[in-house]
Amino acid sequence: MKIVRYVTSLLPSWADYRSVKRTWRGDLLAGVTVGIVALPLALAFGVSSGAGAEAGLITAIVAGLVAAVFGGSNIQVSGPTGAMVVVLGPIVAAHGVGAVAVVSVMAGVVVLVAGAAKLGRVVSYIPWPVIEGFTLGIAVIIFLQQVPAAVGSRPGPSSNAFVAAVQSFGQVSRATVVWPLAVVVLVAAIMVIAPRIHKQLPGSIIAIVLVSVGASLLGLPLAEIGALPASLPAPGLPDIDAALLQQLIAPALTVAALAAIESLLSARVAASISDTGPYDADRELVGQGLASVASGFFGGMPATGAIARTAVNLRSGGRTRLAAITHSAVLLALVYLATGVISQVPLAALSGVLMVTAFRMISLSTVRAVVGSTRSDAIVFVITAIVTVSVDLIVAVGIGIAVAAFFALRALARSGGVHREELASPSQPGDEHIALFRLDGALFFGAADRVLERVTSVHNVTVVILRMSQLQVLDATGARVITEMVHALERRGVTVLIKGIQPGHLTVATRVGVIASLRHQKHLFTTLPAAVEHARSHVARDASTPTQRVSSSDGD
Template sequence: MKAVASIRALLPRRSDYAAIPRTWKGDLVAGVTVGIVALPLALAFGVSSGAGAASGLITAVVAGFIAAVFGGSNVQVSGPTGAMVVVLGPVIAAHGIAALAVVTVLAGLLVITAGALKLGRVVTFLPWPVIEGFTLGIAVIIFLQQVPAAFGVLAGPSANAAVSAAQSLATVPWPEIAAPVGLVVLVAVIMIGAPRIHPQMPGSILAIIAATVLAALLDLPTARIGALPDSLPAPMLPEFDSATLLALAAPAATIAALAAIESLLSARVATSISDTGPYDADRELVGQGLASVASGFFGGMPATGAIARTAVNIRSGARTRLAAIVHAAVLLGVVYLATGPVSQIPLAALAGVLMVTAVRMVSRATVRAIVGSTRADALVFLVTAVITVSLDLIEAVQIGVLVAAFFALRSMVATSGVHREVIPGPAHSGDGHIAVFRLDGALFFGAAERVLEKVTEIQNVDVVIIRMSQLQVLDATGARVVSEMVTALERRGITVLIKGIQDRHLALVTRVGVLESLRHHKHLFAELAPAVEHARSHVRRDHEPTPE
């Protein structure tokens, strides 16, 4: 029964649509609005990835619908995104367009598996500077990937976006660049200016229309999208063989990781900016995985939740999944009714849309906040961004997390320590032979050795009291160091008393052998006063005059 309940929790339910009678008007408006916004992005991301405009459009339709129905967020909008373009381009370049369906389905199955295994909350362990550095790196890559189309030339042979952009610039026929560059500038001006005229104006679609009309009227010599299918293709099962699976296993894992991270981050952002209820992280993974699998069957790309489109959806009045479903229906209408005009869109215009989108991905306020917070966070942010651009997206996240973990451990080490205290109350004869040490903060593998050295180097004392009541974090290494500390002091003839082991640490110190290392089981105390009195009794016994 528990397994059945777990499966049912990952599936659609009637409650997903309970609010529609009250919200359907807002949902319809939001769905149409975000569908118009998504059209140029779907086409542009498809072209930029190497899969083609048709693949981007199919992904937005099929994956957008499946994720809306099966996902864990009420307002998430899914489709092709920049992160997917960045990682998918090299895969298609290396393995050919035939690999697209296979890697898309494989990645989707991996994401479904992650959701079924309840791994949805893992993304909450990613530090904020890592996420923002990753986003900055992706934005830079997307911008650089558009440089060839913006200048009307082919991309350079390098797999690195920066190097490829530089290589393409070396082949620019400078007298002939006026047309593509002019269209890019026109698109950028309209996209930046439209929201200033009215916040609800769809700047990207207006820019695409203006650029397409201008290119047609002036017969500009710029490349166009070209022919698009006027209907959805029939679903087909990709051809799997052992060699293909082996070659695409690593790229599929990378795509799956990116899809999971971006989708969950987008869903979390949606929850923070709307009052449409919490999201189910595990169900979101299952929904996004199913969306990618379905997209692969129809010849589309891997899909993820799209933060920008989701934000537009919420700002336009979306409250239920109906809005994202309508968004997919709008794009489906484009497939069946408007592929002719869409095929005439200049590639330079799509490049302009993505360049502006890339710039908007980076929040200047966020960058200032991170850079101005701490040097450690600023370094994590910059390292993640640089590695994203220069090496690999997953490596960037991994290294960023490792750098963040290093600084977090260093901070924990700095807050941990051992301090010698004065015995409270009136002084007694012989108190100089008693040392009281208080362990603070965290005693773990990063700080344990320093604590051990400071305590064991004590000289000219007969009794050491170790106070552990202020210890917040204790791991196996720290507990073992306490045991070694006791053993080393007892070996020198110094009696060790331990005071204040917290209940949550008691099982650990017992298993590691701390209590066994004490000379007597009565040397464990709950309060300091009895421990001090016991220590003084030892001193009096050892230093009282011998009767003649």
């Protein structure tokens, strides 16, 4: 029965469309709007990845539909994205265009398995500065990838986007560079001005239509998208051979990690800014995995949730999955009705669209907030962004998380400490020979040695009371240090009393040996007055027998 409920929780249900009766008009309008906005992006991302405009369209249609039906978000719109383009470029360069569909299927299976294994909540452990640094790095790479087309040259041979952009200037022709640059500037200007005239104006599609018509009428020497199929290809398994499969394992894992991270982040943001209900992270992974597999069967690219298109969906009134389904239907209609016109769109126009998109991915207010928060967060943000641009996206996330973890552990270690306290009044003779230490915060591997040194360095005392009721975190290393601390003090003839071990820490303290290290089981106390009274009795006995230590009745 549990298995049935588990499987059912990851599959579509009629509950997904419960509110369609109330929202269908807004959903249809939003779907049409998103479809129009998604068209130039799908074409541009397909071209920029090296897989071609056709692959971008197929991905937006097929993956967009599958993710909308099977995904865990009511409002998310999926398809090709800039982050995925950044990863796919080197794969196309190394293994050819045919490898894209294979990687899409392989990565989709990995994401599907991750969703079935209930790993969807893992993304919540990625720190905010890492996410923002990652986003900034992607935006920079997307912009740099458009530089060659914007100046009418071919990309340089380097796999690094910055180096390739610089290398492309060596191939620029003065006779032809003016027109593509003019197109990029015109497209950017229209995309910036259109929303200021009316928020619902699709600046990208308006810019592409105007530029394409103008270039055709004037006969400008601009490279175009080229021929596109007038229908979707028949689905089928991509060509796979064992050698290629083995070579694509690492790239597929990278693509899968990126697809999972970007999709879950996008779904989480969409849920936080809308009233369409929460998202199911595990089901979202299942949906995105199926979407990439389906896209690969049709010759498309890996897909992810797209926050830009999702935001347009929300702003346009979309509230259910019907909006994302309609978006795919609109794009499918354009494939069957307008591929001849679409094939004449200048590549420079698509570059202009992506350059503006890259700029819009960067929020200056967010950058200022991250950099101005704490120095450690600023360092994590900058390192993640730099590694994203210079090395690799997934490596950047890993390094960013590692650096953030280092700073978090350092802060946690600093929160843990040991403080010597005065005994409660009224004081009694011999109190100077009793040391009361309060352990605070976290006692784990990052702070243990400091605490050990502080307590064991105490002198001229007969009894040490360790007050542990304020200790919030205790791991095996911390418990081992307390054990060593007790042994070290007892070897010097100092009696150790422990007060207030929390129930949550008692298991690890017992198993590691803290309790066993005490001279007697009665040296474990639940209240401070009882521990202090016992300590004073020790001091009094030692004072009455200065030449010989007398064993007490409790075995001290």
